[in-house]
Amino acid sequence: MNEIKDNVTTQVPPLGGQGVADMIINIGPQHPATHGVLHLVITLNGETIKKVEPHLGYIHRSIEKMCESLSYRQFIYVTSRMDYLSAHINNHACALCVEKGLQIEVPERAQVIRVLMDELTRIASHELWWGAMAMDLGAFTPFFHAFRERENINDIMEETCGARLTMNYIVPGGVMQDIHPNFQQRVKSFIAVYKSKVDEYYEMLTGNTIFINRMKGVGVISKEDAISFGMTGPAARGSAVTCDVRKYYPYEIYNKLQFDEITETGCDSLARYLVRLREINESVKIIEQLIDTIPEGEFQAKTKAVLKLPKGEFYQKVETARGELGVYIVSEGGTTPYRIKFRSPGFSNLSALDHMARGSKIGDLVAMMGTLDLVIPDIDR
Amino acid sequence: MNTEELKIKVTELLPNVILEEGTEWLTFNIEPAQLKAVATALRSNDALQFDFLFCITCIDWKTHLTMVYHFNSTIFRHNVVVKAKLDVAKPEIETLCDIWRTAEFHEREVYEMFGVNFSNHPDLRLLILPDGWEGKNPMRKDFEDAVNMIRL
Numbered sequence: 001m002n003e004i005k006d007n008v009t010t011q012v013p014p015l016g017g018q019g020v021a022d023m024i025i026n027i028g029p030q031h032p033a034t035h036g037v038l039h040l041v042i043t044l045n046g047e048t049i050k051k052v053e054p055h056l057g058y059i060h061r062s063i064e065k066m067c068e069s070l071s072y073r074q075f076i077y078v079t080s081r082m083d084y085l086s087a088h089i090n091n092h093a094c095a096l097c098v099e100k101g102l103q104i105e106v107p108e109r110a111q112v113i114r115v116l117m118d119e120l121t122r123i124a125s126h127e128l129w130w131g132a133m134a135m136d137l138g139a140f141t142p143f144f145h146a147f148r149e150r151e152n153i154n155d156i157m158e159e160t161c162g163a164r165l166t167m168n169y170i171v172p173g174g175v176m177q178d179i180h181p182n183f184q185q186r187v188k189s190f191i192a193v194y195k196s197k198v199d200e201y202y203e204m205l206t207g208n209t210i211f212i213n214r215m216k217g218v219g220v221i222s223k224e225d226a227i228s229f230g231m232t233g234p235a236a237r238g239s240a241v242t243c244d245v246r247k248y249y250p251y252e253i254y255n256k257l258q259f260d261e262i263t264e265t266g267c268d269s270l271a272r273y274l275v276r277l278r279e280i281n282e283s284v285k286i287i288e289q290l291i292d293t294i295p296e297g298e299f300q301a302k303t304k305a306v307l308k309l310p311k312g313e314f315y316q317k318v319e320t321a322r323g324e325l326g327v328y329i330v331s332e333g334g335t336t337p338y339r340i341k342f343r344s345p346g347f348s349n350l351s352a353l354d355h356m357a358r359g360s361k362i363g364d365l366v367a368m369m370g371t372l373d374l375v376i377p378d379i380d381r
Numbered sequence: 382m383n384t385e386e387l388k389i390k391v392t393e394l395l396p397n398v399i400l401e402e403g404t405e406w407l408t409f410n411i412e413p414a415q416l417k418a419v420a421t422a423l424r425s426n427d428a429l430q431f432d433f434l435f436c437i438t439c440i441d442w443k444t445h446l447t448m449v450y451h452f453n454s455t456i457f458r459h460n461v462v463v464k465a466k467l468d469v470a471k472p473e474i475e476t477l478c479d480i481w482r483t484a485e486f487h488e489r490e491v492y493e494m495f496g497v498n499f500s501n502h503p504d505l506r507l508l509i510l511p512d513g514w515e516g517k518n519p520m521r522k523d524f525e526d527a528v529n530m531i532r533l
Contacts, residue, residue: 057509065520100405227432227455230483241455248458313404315436315451326436326451341438343451348435351486380509 022050025362029058033136033366036376040353040365047361052354060380067340072098072172072307075337080166082342083378085125086320088117088157091170096251097316097327098172101309107298110174111252112290117157117169119283120187123194124153125321126280133273133370134205137214142205149197152190156183172307174300187291191284201277215270219356219368222267229355230348233323234279235372237263238272245319259286272371308335322346322373346378382428382459390429391461394422401464406451408462413448416465417475423452423461424480430454431461434477437487439495441522446472446495467497476502494520 022043029039037058043051063082067075076094080087092114099106106114131146154164159180161169169176205211221231226239236243244261246254259282264271309331317326323345330339349372356368382390387407388400397415401408411419423431436451446467453460465474476499477484488499489508496518499505507514517524 055508057511060509062519065524225482228482230433230435230481230487232435243455313408315405317435324435328436328438328449328451330440339438339440341436343436343438347486347490348483351483355482 033369035132035374038374038376042362044362049357049360049362049365052357054350054353056380058380059377063381064340064342067337069336071335072309072337075340076170077168080168081377082344082381083320083322083346083375084165085128085375086121086322087166088121088169089318089320090325091168092118093316093318093325093327095170095172096318097314097329098307098309100316101312101314101329101331102307104173104301104303106174106301108295109297110299112294113175113179113299114170115252115254116287116290119286120153120156122283122321123280124150126276129276129373130201136366136370137211139205139211145197145200145204149194152193156186156190159183159186171300173303174298178299184291184294187287191287194284206277212270214367215273216268218269218360218364219371220268221352221356225355226352229352231352232345232348233319234275235272235323235349237275239267240265243324245317245324249317251318257286257289269367269371306335308333320345322375322378323349342381344378344381346374350374350379382457387459387461394426395419404462406460406462408464410464410466413465413467413474419463420477420480430456432456434481434483437484437491439491439497441495441520443522445469446497448474448497472497473500475500478502494518496521
């Protein structure tokens with residue numbers, strides 16, 4: 001008994017504050033607010049953040065290396081596991097890149113189906129973000145509201161694609177199979193439900209004083225810095241960066257559609273929050289334009305069984321729910337890519353976190369991480 | 382600017398570069414030692430203004446390594462690709478961290494995956510690989526892992 005007592009340290013650890021040594025705190029890799037295995041090493045002085053250092057790799061599977069030994073049909077499915085909340089859009093980027101190399105013309109019906117699925121995915125991803133971010137900040141109810149709507153989208157996906165999260169629905173040349181006969185009617189009823197509920201979102205969170213106080217002026221990043229850090233997607237558009245790939249480098253039928261690029265000038269967490277919430281409405285707008293006019297025809301172009309990309313390099317960027325995803329394929333003319341690089345939006349967005357967080361209080365870090373909408377497998381790949 | 386206009390402007394500004402044909406975006410090869418000067422010119426020229434470095438990666442060609450930089454201008458919406466050939470035994474190139482902050486993370490990734498040394502990088506450490514990683518760089522073509530390798 002005495003022995004144990006002797007071993008107990010009686011030294012009191014130094015409290016943070018002026019003139020006292022810095023304190024190092026680990027957030028993660030197992031932490032509810034990081035939504036995955038992100039490890040942040042934070043240097044604190046009192047409650048003030050001096051430095052945030054991300055340690056990555058807890059879910060690194062080297063997808064790029066894996067793809068080097070997979071064929072052009074197979075590698076697409078691995079990419080669903082990168083940003084699993086935009087699985088469909090990841091697949092889309094890869095398929096577009098392969099189609100660019102092979103110069104495959106995708107039938108219009110397939111293009112419309114792809115865009116519809118993209119936008120449904122985007123809504124589902126933003127819904128999850130909205131609920132999870134509110135929960136991080138201590139509001140539990142929005143999570144259930146968000147998941148109620150998101151569940152509808154998952155059901156629609158399940159019916160047509162056969163899977164709820166990692167859809168693997170897109171193949172080079174089109175989509176794997178035609179849409180389910182119920183698809184149009186179910187999407188329309190989802191849109192109606194969403195529209196009847198969207199006001200609740202604003203009532204519950206956006207107009208809440210406590211919520212606004214926690215978001216406003218938190219995690220400020222200027223437009224120049226956002227571009228310099230390579231930020232894209234809603235996180236960058238909150239700092240007034242115009243960077244929507246769908247608008248400036250349109251793919252598929254996006255140039256024929258009417259939708260607005262949402263930007264805010266606040267540069268803070270509230271601005272990033274508002275951008276994402278308003279983006280859902282734009283996705284709804286796109287779906288409404290397409291859902292009644294899905295053209296008849298083939299859902300898949302005729303392609304060879306074994307795809308061989310010509311020698312060369314191909315780059316395709318798309319707008320995922322988190323920002324710009326780039327797929328860079330280097331081909332030597334064989335059946336597998338020589339080198340593949342995925343430029344993931346989360347990786348660059350995370351790099352700005354240190355800059356954003358310096359000088360703010362540790363309690364605000366959760367709001368910053370929440371509005372960056374980090375998905376860890378997307379960062380680690 | 383479209384690719385043709387960009388081509389004229391870039392060759393006028395940087396006469397020493399070697400243009401590559403048949404690519405989607407204007408692509409040119411430079412010597413590694415030229416990188417800093419070329420990058421500064423691309424960033425600061427008023428008609429170019431490449432303010433967004435969206436992708437830094439490396440390709441292992443066994444005989445040599447190639448660094449690939451993708452630049453974009455958020456003002457003019459044009460893209461350019463810059464490539465530099467590195468020695469496979471002692472790959473070294475200047476960092477771009479002081480011009481584009483995003484280079485910091487991307488270069489750390491290339492450093493650990495390909496073993497490229499970025500001179501003057503403020504914090505060149507492992508990012509994704511576990512601390513104390515020993516052995517070859519995983520994205521090199523000669524990397525072998527008897528247990529975890531996926532092969533068909």
